[in-house]
Amino acid sequence: MKIEQDHARFREIVRGRIRRDLRKHMANGELLGKQGDQVVRIPLPRIDIPRLRHGSEQQGGVGQGDGDPGDPAGAQPGDGNQPGKAGQAEGGKELELEVSIDELAEIMAQELELPRIEPRGSKQIKTVTTRYTGLRQTGPESLRNFKRTYKTALRRMIGSGEYNPHDPIVIPRREDRRYRSYRTDEQPVANAVIIYMMDVSGSMGDEQKEIVRIESFWIDTWLRTQYKGLESRYIIHDATAREVDRDTFFHTRESGGTMISSAYRRCVEIIDADYPDSEWNIYPFHFSDGDNWSVDDTVQCMHLLRDRILPRVNLFGYGQVESPYGSGQFIKDLQHHFATSDRVVLSEIASRERIYDSIRDFLGKGL
């Protein structure tokens, strides 16, 4: 179709816009709220052509139906569930575009210059997929390919002079029959697990958690394109740690102290139980405001990291969000101990605007 060229061009422009505004989109939590399974909706202001027009103050007009002056006219903007394209025509609402997760990751990769991840060699396992692609002469009747059977029979009958165009009856014989047949493909599949850990102690506020949520969305998005089977596990901790589901992870608020080692210990347990490092690419990410309970606990953390976690994971990410209460000491301790390790990535996320850079820190290594 002729439109395809225009459509491709349009998508190209859209991608350009998204790239240009990626920093803004990445700081924008709204994007995630709208994510479906495979697509995200990105609001794009003004991709249309500017024209001289009347101001978009909410103007009103003429409508039709029952009611007296002062009564509400139809469904209101806040009511949700508006029919049809009403929203677009009325408020001059900005254009929303659907972008697939893959496309978004692609854009992110280009813009952040993320390297492709090379799954660790020994960790490849193979899966077998079956695809119906070929034909053969025997098979179950349920897989008979009628069209090809008919064609073969027709060809044979024309060839042998049996075919009479005035009485076009085609009778397939045994040898004319064709059946669909499958082929098995062996494909290396790289599995990965992300273990998110978050400090939910009293000093972590809503804004800090929101930042973590946004960060985790982008990490998910990227790693999902790199690994076919991606799993996520979630650990929250204050002075003790426990594993929770995704929803709880982002919405729990505890009070009390912070013992980071509890989370790391839990992380080790999860890896031990479910993710042998010969088969899995493992990505623990820890988010905290950097305020640990005691120096002793920090020492324990360092031991756990060095001996139990780092040898088995692709990457260990630590993101420190800034909170008004935290001392922010922990990142300095990590810095001190692991300055030379290229598997440890540390990132300070002072505000939403820093998410962009932080993601680049985390994923820029290609590990």
Place this chain on the structure above:
Amino acid sequence: MRHVKPLPPHLAELVDETRAVATGFGLELFETIFEVVDYQRINEIAAFGGFPTRYPHWRFGMEYEQLSRSAEYGLSRIYEMVINNDPAYAYLLEGNSLVEQRTVVAHVFGHVDFFRNNYFFSHTDRKMVDRMANHATRVRRHIDRLGIERVEAFLDTCLSLDNLIDINAPGLRRPEARARDTSDGERVSVQKLPARDYMDRYINPPEYIAELEAQQRREAERRRAFPVHPQADVLGFLLEFAPLDAWERDLLGIVRDEATYFAPQAMTKIMNEGWATYWHARILTEKTLRGDEIIDFADAHSRVVATSPRKLNPYKLGLELWRDIQERWDRGMFGPEWDACDSLAERETWDRQLGEGMHKLFQVRRLYNDITFIDEFLTPDFVERQRLYTFGYDHRSRSWKISSREFDDIKRSLLDSLTNFGQPWIVVRDGNFRNRGELLLSHRFDGQPLDLNHARDVLQSLHRVWRRPVSLESLWQGKGRLFSFDGTQHADQAWDLAPLT
């Protein structure tokens, strides 16, 4: 002529039958070529504004994306599409039921009759399908030579100006923008009335002569102005006087041609859709509908005329107005006697046995556009019966509220929204602004301010075409204001708005 796959026999038969019925009712049609297309193709054609081919541009792709998305979600489905062309081309969506096709064909014939006979379409190019294809070829050639980026960027520029045309221009001869002879030198001569010397100062009072001379001088001054009269056809003005490269002029011309072609459709939306709906209803219910199709037809038809609280459905409004006109002229419900009658009972049974309804309908469809149509035929009775109201946004409760059911308010609101089909009135005021070859446009304020963000972007587009600083005067928050762009930055300043001559 384009090659179109012939219709399957059952549809060809349906078209022939409907055409016979339509012409029997008095509709005058172009030859109309129907084509059955699948939904992807119909979305493509719709994205192209109804045409099979357009020049390459991303906005058609955007349109397509939105159409196919809402089609996927089942929000909207395109029922009919027809091009104002001779022969007319129309599309039938593959997979529609027979009764839907029957409705669409009748509806299309309504449009074709309207295109052919309405005065405002009389200046449109009836070979537009070919012309659009030529435009596409020309644009492609420019792209091959100059690259997509440059051509597209300039097309974007032109398109952002494409509503600055004079919608009435095709039917009128406007005075030329630049007067051929400015004036007869500096000499001003006033023809005095013949009088004897002693009577002269009474017959030709000196003050009066001085005033005439001053007037002539002003006239001469004005003839030197450029343009002589403010020009509503901004694109035409740019095309003639802006310092453009040949390819740029070509693109600007294409954009202006196409905008001019589409303008009458915007000017007659309510009438045109109403007319087509009126005719599909009559043709089907009176003639071509089969007994077992009635429910399906009623279903399809009711979807076409569904009303909604905050958006006027032009199909519905148009249809009801046409029916109202027919009834009023059949029963003679107009004129001084009718106006004077205030007995409800009498009004309800009023019938002067005029039988002029059909005659009036055909006359109105020939001579009116939406503005004159509403202005003349919208009556208080009609507004009452159709439950029309005006609504506005109530900032206190942050919701849309019905604001009035008064006839005058409703009529004014409708007419406001139709004036210049809802576009601001912009004219070229001065092509030699500040005596520095700058361009000054003027916004004729009609109660609604301009959207400033857009206005700034449009100034940039104008600058790209004019290649000199450009300004736009308008009323902003009750005061005159001048918005300018000099190629690097925007400025705005308080400004005395002189009345337009």
